[in-house]
Amino acid sequence: MNLDWSIVWQSRGPLLEGALVTILLTALTMMIAVPGGIVLALMRGSRLRPVAWFATGFVELFRNLPLLLLVYWAFYVMPVLTGLGLPPFATGLAALCLNVSAYNSETFRSGINSIRRGQSEAGLALGMSRSEVFRQIVLPQAWRRVLPILASTWVSLFKDTSLVSVIAVGELAHTAMQIRSQSFRVLEMLTAMAAIYWLLGYPQAKIVDWIHRKYGVRE
Amino acid sequence: MTVFVRKNADKPPMLVYENVKKCYGTFMAVNGVSLHVNAGEVVCLIGPSGSGKSTLLRCTNALETIDGGEIRFEGKPLPTKDAEIRQIRQRMGMVFQSFELFPHKTALENVSIGLTTVKKMATEKARTRAIALLTKVGLADKTANYPANLSGGQQQRVAIARALAMEPHVMLFDEPTSALDPETVGEVLNVMRNLAQEGMTMIVVTHEMSFARRVANWVVVFERGQLLEQGPPQQIFEAPTIERTRDFLGHLGWSG
Ligand SMILES: Nc1ncnc2c1ncn2[C@@H]1O[C@H](COP(=O)(O)OP(=O)(O)OP(=O)(O)O)[C@@H](O)[C@H]1O
Ligand SMILES: [Mg+2]
Numbered sequence: 289m290n291l292d293w294s295i296v297w298q299s300r301g302p303l304l305e306g307a308l309v310t311i312l313l314t315a316l317t318m319m320i321a322v323p324g325g326i327v328l329a330l331m332r333g334s335r336l337r338p339v340a341w342f343a344t345g346f347v348e349l350f351r352n353l354p355l356l357l358l359v360y361w362a363f364y365v366m367p368v369l370t371g372l373g374l375p376p377f378a379t380g381l382a383a384l385c386l387n388v389s390a391y392n393s394e395t396f397r398s399g400i401n402s403i404r405r406g407q408s409e410a411g412l413a414l415g416m417s418r419s420e421v422f423r424q425i426v427l428p429q430a431w432r433r434v435l436p437i438l439a440s441t442w443v444s445l446f447k448d449t450s451l452v453s454v455i456a457v458g459e460l461a462h463t464a465m466q467i468r469s470q471s472f473r474v475l476e477m478l479t480a481m482a483a484i485y486w487l488l489g490y491p492q493a494k495i496v497d498w499i500h501r502k503y504g505v506r507e
Numbered sequence: 508m509t510v511f512v513r514k515n516a517d518k519p520p521m522l523v524y525e526n527v528k529k530c531y532g533t534f535m536a537v538n539g540v541s542l543h544v545n546a547g548e549v550v551c552l553i554g555p556s557g558s559g560k561s562t563l564l565r566c567t568n569a570l571e572t573i574d575g576g577e578i579r580f581e582g583k584p585l586p587t588k589d590a591e592i593r594q595i596r597q598r599m600g601m602v603f604q605s606f607e608l609f610p611h612k613t614a615l616e617n618v619s620i621g622l623t624t625v626k627k628m629a630t631e632k633a634r635t636r637a638i639a640l641l642t643k644v645g646l647a648d649k650t651a652n653y654p655a656n657l658s659g660g661q662q663q664r665v666a667i668a669r670a671l672a673m674e675p676h677v678m679l680f681d682e683p684t685s686a687l688d689p690e691t692v693g694e695v696l697n698v699m700r701n702l703a704q705e706g707m708t709m710i711v712v713t714h715e716m717s718f719a720r721r722v723a724n725w726v727v728v729f730e731r732g733q734l735l736e737q738g739p740p741q742q743i744f745e746a747p748t749i750e751r752t753r754d755f756l757g758h759l760g761w762s763g
Contacts, residue, residue: 407607413570413596414670417589
C-alpha cells in the first residue's frame with residue numbers, strides 16, 4: 289500500500305482553519321448554552337405552571353433526540369418553520385445549543401437543588417429578595433458543584449461538533465472529509481483528523497480531570 | 508403571693524400572637540397559640556420535639572405563612588406583600604440550629620452581605636461595621652476565615668453577628684446550641700447572655716434549661732402545637748402548675 293503523507297502537510301492551512309472553526313463552535317455553543325441552561329433550570333422551578341411546563345417540554349425533547357437528527361432537523365425543518373434561512377454555521381450552532389442547553393439545564397437544576405433550603409432561608413431572613421438570594425447565595429455555591437460536569441460536557445461537545453459536518457459547516461471533520469474526497473487519500477486524512485482531534489482533546493480532558501480534583505469532592 | 512409583672516408591661520408589646528394556626532396538609536403543627544413578647548424581654552420556648560416551636564418561630568418572620576389567627580409585630584399585622592415582608596425581616600434577626608453561614612464567603616463577608624445587599628451600604632462602611640460586630644462576639648481575629656475553618660461555636664457566633672448587623676429589634680434563635688459540641692456551647696450562650704443584658708428582645712427555642720432558667724424573663728411550654736403553660740421561669744421550673752410540664756422537665760432530668 290502506498291501512503292503519501294505529504295497531503296496532510298499540504299492541507300495544513302484548511303485543516304488549521306477547520307480546527308479553529310471547531311473550537312469556535314464549541315466555545316460559542318457553551319457561551320450560549322450555559323446561560324441558556326440556567327434560564328431553563330429557573331423556568332422549570334417557576335411557580336408559573338405554563339412556564340415550568342414549557343421548560344420541561346423543551347428540555348425533555350431536545351435532551352432525548354439524537355444530536356445528528358437535531359442537526360438535520362435544524363437544517364431542513366427549522367427554515368420552513370421559522371422562515372429564517374440561516375447559513376450552515378449558524379444552523380449547526382443552533383442545533384448544538386438546543387441540545388447542550390437542555391443538558392446544562394439538568395446539570396444546573398441538580399446543582400441548585402443540592403443547595404440546602406436553609407441557605408436560602410438565611411438569605412431571606414436578612415431581608416434579601418428571592419433574586420438576590422439566587423444570585424448571591426445559591427448560584428455561586430451551585431456553580432462550584434456543576435463546574436466539573438460542565439467541563440465534561442465541554443469535552444464531549446468538542447468531539448460532537450463533528451456531527452455538524454453533515455450540513456457542510458467548515459469545521460475540522462468536514463474540512464478533512466473534503467480534502468479526502470478530492471485527493472482520495474482516505475487513510476492519511478482520517479489518521480490526520482484523528483491525530484488533530486486527539487491532540488486538541490487530550491489536554492482538555494486533562495484540564496477536566498484537574499477541575500474534578502479541585503472542585504469535585506468538596507463538602 | 509406577689510404578682511409577677513412582666514418587663515415593659517406598661518408599653519404595647521413588640522410581638523403579639525393571637526390564636527395562631529399553621530397546618531401542613533391536615534396536620535396542625537401550631538394549633539391556636541396566643542402569647543405576646545414585650546420589648547427587652549427574653550422569651551424561651553421549650554417543649555418536646557415536634558411540638559411546633561420552630562414552626563412558630565418561622566411564622567414570626569414569615570418564612571412560613573400562617574393559616575389562621577394573627578401575628579402583630581410592633582403594632583401591625585405581618586404583611587403579605589413581598590417587599591413589605593422584606594422590610595419586616597430586616598427588623599428581625601434569625602439564628603438557625605445549623606448556622607447556615609454562607610460557605611463561599613468569609614466570616615466578614617457573611618456579616619456584611621446583608622448591609623451591602625439589603626441596606627445598600629458602601630463596602631468600606633459595611634466592612635467596618637462587620638469588624639465591630641465580629642469583635643463583639645469575640646472573633647476579631649477570624650474575620651478572614653471561611654466557615655469551613657471555624658469551629659461550630661465560632662460559626663454560630665458569626666451567624667449571630669450576621670443577624671445583628673441588620674440592627675434588628677428582635678432576635679429569633681432556633682436551638683442555637685443544639686448542633687454544637689459541648690465544649691463550644693458555653694461561648695455561644697455567653698454571647699446570647701450579653702445580648703440579653705444589653706436589652707435585646709429575644710425569642711429563644713432551646714433545650715438548654717439552665718439558660719432558660721437563668722436568662723429568660725418568660726418561659727413558654729409547648730406541646731403538640733399548643734401552649735401547655737407560660738410564666739416566669741421561677742414558676743415554670745420550680746412550681747409548674749401543669750402536671751405535663753413537670754413530666755416534660757422531669758424527662759430532661761430537671762428536678763426543680
Ligand atoms: N414543612 C413541613 N411539612 C410537613 N410537616 C412539617 C413541616 N415542618 C414541620 N412539620 C411538622 O410540624 C411539627 C412541628 O415541627 P417543629 O419543627 O415546629 O417542631 P419543634 O418543636 O421545633 O421540634 P424540635 O424540638 O424537634 O425542633 C412536627 O411534627 C413536624 O414534623
Ligand atoms: Mg425545632
